Structure formats: structure tokens, C-alpha cells
Amino acid sequence: MPTYKNEATGSWYCAFYYTDWLGNRKKKKKEGFKTQREAKTFERQFIEKAEASPDMSFGTLVSIYMEDCKTRLKPTTYSGKECLINTKLLPFFEEMPINKIEPATIRKWQNTLMEDESDYSQTYLKTIHNQISAIFNFASKYYKLQTNPARVCGSMGKKNAESMLFWTVEEFRKFLPFVSDKPVSKLAFEILFWTGIRSGELLALTLNDFDFDAKTLSITKNYARHEGEDLIMEPKTPKSRRLIAVPTFLCALVQKYAEQLYDYEPNERLFPVTKSYLHSEMTRGTKKSGIKRIRVHDLRHSHASMLIEEGFSALLISERLGHECIETTLQTYSHLYPNKQIEVANRLEQMNKPDSPNE
Structure with missing residues (x-):
């Protein structure tokens, strides 16, 4: 050289x-x-x-992989991927030739993360492993890497959390008065709880997304803030684009809120705040109300659990939440269905009973 x-x-x-x-x-x-x-x-x-030979360093491979991702991912998704790779993968693998990284090397790296004092959640460990496996899959597909050592080694972490936090209707009603001094907060949490939409979908809403005669809400976009800039993007997945039935009382709340906005245009964002604002308001409301702290995203789980308790089908819930397939709904909320299985058995027991003592 x-x-x-x-x-x-x-x-x-x-x-x-x-x-x-x-x-x-x-x-x-x-x-x-x-x-x-x-x-x-x-x-x-x-x-x-x-x-781009298979003996290139892992750091070089990542550079090529990220160049490819940049044209295919939303800015916020790319930024999150970049942060994970820079903090969890490159410090360990950057200088290693990719064809010299063995399953045992991956195993050692996994153990390092699982023993880290940060005590990463099982779902986050799973996300980290999925990322390194995706990078090696990229190398196998396009740059002649013979095997994916991350796949051979096996995964770490779990896809779903051990438990899921959510609020009942009673808990939500106890929480709401403590954020009602701010109209934007009150209505935002009302919509999240009673529709199950994502916070990014909420923050992208305009008045034009509501059809108050048909009592429906159209989800067609997603909000994110990236490098100080507000972005309105395509929905998370194709199935995220959907039409949701909205209860009459919620329609009335939205109309009343919009009437009180000064100099508002129907195509402007109804909630000109950020996700961090919602997180801050969630903290404020739970501290004052004394009920358990959940994440803003857990209001989506709260909505789903409420529908399950009311006996609605997994297919209907999947469509309402905008899941890509019904399997996602069943896997996410499977722990809430055992009680329904018992209820089914009890009803079948009642159906099998004779109509009269003589039969």
C-alpha cells in the first residue's frame, strides 16, 4: 500500500x-x-x-449496509438503526473481518450484553440481535459471505415482553382529570385510549381526517420529529392506513376542541406538540392521580385489552389497530385470551344442559 x-x-x-x-x-x-x-x-x-469482498471488516460492511438503508428507510427509522449499530455492534465488531466472525464470537458478544449493568430488557436484546443478523444476511445475499454466524449462534432475548401494562376504563377515568387543565392533553389521551391509534398517528391528525356524519376517523399519515424538524410521513405499514369507527361522544369532544382553536385551518395538525410532550403529560397525570405509570404506547394496549374483554374478535381488533396481520394481534395479546377460552367452555357447558329435567 x-x-x-x-x-x-x-x-x-x-x-x-x-x-x-x-x-x-x-x-x-x-x-x-x-x-x-x-x-x-x-x-x-x-x-x-x-x-466488497467477504474478508472486508465489519465496519466496512456496516458502511455499505447503511448506504443501502438510507434510500429505503424513513429518516427516523434510519436514525434509530444507526444509533443501535454505533453503540451496540461497532464497539465490539468494527475491526473484525466478517468471514472471521464465528458463532462463538457472537455468543461472547451476546453474553457481554446480557451481563451489562444497564440490564437491557428482553425485547431490546432481541432487537439488537435481529439487527446484527440482518447485517450478516445482507452480506450473505450480496457479498458472498458463506454463512450468517448470528443465525447459527441463535438469538437472545424475547420477542414479547413477559408482562404488559395497561389501564382499565376505571383507571383511565381516574387519570384524566389531572391532565384536563390542558385541552390538548385531555383530548389527545381521550383519542389514544378510545381508538387505539399510535401516538405518531395521533400527532399527524387534522380535522379533515374526521367524518363527523359517518363517525369515522381516517388514518393516512404518521408524525415524527427528526433533527428538530417536524415530519409528516407515510403510515408505519400498508395496513396502518385504515378507517376507524369513532364513538359519538369522542366526535363531540373533537368538534368542541376544534371550535376553541384560534385561527385554525382544517388541514393543520390538531395537536401541535411532540411525543416527548405526551410522555411528560403522562408522567404528570400519573403522579397526581396516584395510578400506576404506563407508557403512552400502553394506551394502545389498553384499548386492545378493553376490546378483548368486551368479546370482540381478534380479526376486528387487528383491523382497528392497523396490524399487518392477525398473527401479530394474537401474539401480542395472547396472554389476555386464556380467560376467554374459559368463558367459551362455560358457555358450551350451558348449551349442553338439557332444557328440562325430563330430557
């Missing part, structure tokens, strides 16, 4: 030929390095990335 010193400036530069992934031979020159080592490192990493 030839490197050269610029005698006039005292800095180093590299000049070399490489073959790109299309098989074209090209020349590259890069100046301005403080040391010869920096120049050599740049050349090595550049060639690895250009040729």
Missing part, C-alpha cells in the same frame, strides 16, 4: 488503483492525512468497500 509524504505541507497522501464492484479498474488519490498510518488505513478501508 504505497503512501507518500507531501514535503511542502508535512501531510501524507495515498494514491492507488482499485477494482470496483462492476470490475472496472480505477485510480484513487486522497490527501491531507496527518500520519502515514491514517493514509494506509483509508486506502485499506476504501478498497474493502469498493471491492
Whole structure:
């Protein structure tokens, strides 16, 4: 790897030929390095990335993978992925050649995370493992990596949490008065609890999304804040685009709220706040009311558990929540269904009883 010193400036530069992934031979020159080592490192990493061979470093692979992701993911999703990779994967694997990373290496990394003093949740550990496995799948599919060591090693963590927090209607009613001094907070939590929509869907709502005659709410977009900018994006998944039936009392609350807004246009956001505002208001309301603290997202679980308790089908709940498939609903809320199974058995028992003592 030839490197050269610029005698006039005292800095180093590299000049070399490489073959790109299309098989074209090209020349590259890069100046301005403080040391010869920096120049050599740049050349090595550049060639690895250009040729994308299976002996490239994990850090180089991540760079290629993230370039691919950037054109395919929403900015907020990309940012979250980048943060996870930078903090949980690169510190351990960055300099390792990807074809030298064995299942035992992955196992050691898993143990490090599971023993970390941060005490990561089981679902977060699962998310971290899924990410590294996705990166190795990318390398296997496009850059001739023979096997995915993360898949061979096996996963860590769990897909679903051991328990799920949610509020009953009674708990929600105890909470609501303690945020009712702020109309935007009161209505936001009313909609979240009684419709089960996501907080991002709530924050993207406009008055035009409501049909007060038909008593429906149209979910067509999602809100996120990224690098200080408010973004209105496509819904989370294709099934997230949906029409929700809304109770009459909630329609009335929305109409009354909109009438009190000054200089409001029906295509503007009804709730010009952020997710952090909702989290802060949730904390304020639970502290003052004394009921258990749940996440804002748990209001969605509260809605689902309420519908299950009322006997609505998993298919209807899946459509209302905007799940991609009914299996997602069943897996997420399976622990709430055992009581319903007992109820089914009891009803079948009643149906099997004779109509009269003579039969």
C-alpha cells in the first residue's frame, strides 16, 4: 500500500488503483492525512468497500449496509438503526473481518450484553440481535459471505415482553382529570385510549381526517420529529392506513376542541406538540392521580385489552389497530385470551344442559 509524504505541507497522501464492484479498474488519490498510518488505513478501508469482498471488516460492511438503508428507510427509522449499530455492534465488531466472525464470537458478544449493568430488557436484546443478523444476511445475499454466524449462534432475548401494562376504563377515568387543565392533553389521551391509534398517528391528525356524519376517523399519515424538524410521513405499514369507527361522544369532544382553536385551518395538525410532550403529560397525570405509570404506547394496549374483554374478535381488533396481520394481534395479546377460552367452555357447558329435567 504505497503512501507518500507531501514535503511542502508535512501531510501524507495515498494514491492507488482499485477494482470496483462492476470490475472496472480505477485510480484513487486522497490527501491531507496527518500520519502515514491514517493514509494506509483509508486506502485499506476504501478498497474493502469498493471491492466488497467477504474478508472486508465489519465496519466496512456496516458502511455499505447503511448506504443501502438510507434510500429505503424513513429518516427516523434510519436514525434509530444507526444509533443501535454505533453503540451496540461497532464497539465490539468494527475491526473484525466478517468471514472471521464465528458463532462463538457472537455468543461472547451476546453474553457481554446480557451481563451489562444497564440490564437491557428482553425485547431490546432481541432487537439488537435481529439487527446484527440482518447485517450478516445482507452480506450473505450480496457479498458472498458463506454463512450468517448470528443465525447459527441463535438469538437472545424475547420477542414479547413477559408482562404488559395497561389501564382499565376505571383507571383511565381516574387519570384524566389531572391532565384536563390542558385541552390538548385531555383530548389527545381521550383519542389514544378510545381508538387505539399510535401516538405518531395521533400527532399527524387534522380535522379533515374526521367524518363527523359517518363517525369515522381516517388514518393516512404518521408524525415524527427528526433533527428538530417536524415530519409528516407515510403510515408505519400498508395496513396502518385504515378507517376507524369513532364513538359519538369522542366526535363531540373533537368538534368542541376544534371550535376553541384560534385561527385554525382544517388541514393543520390538531395537536401541535411532540411525543416527548405526551410522555411528560403522562408522567404528570400519573403522579397526581396516584395510578400506576404506563407508557403512552400502553394506551394502545389498553384499548386492545378493553376490546378483548368486551368479546370482540381478534380479526376486528387487528383491523382497528392497523396490524399487518392477525398473527401479530394474537401474539401480542395472547396472554389476555386464556380467560376467554374459559368463558367459551362455560358457555358450551350451558348449551349442553338439557332444557328440562325430563330430557
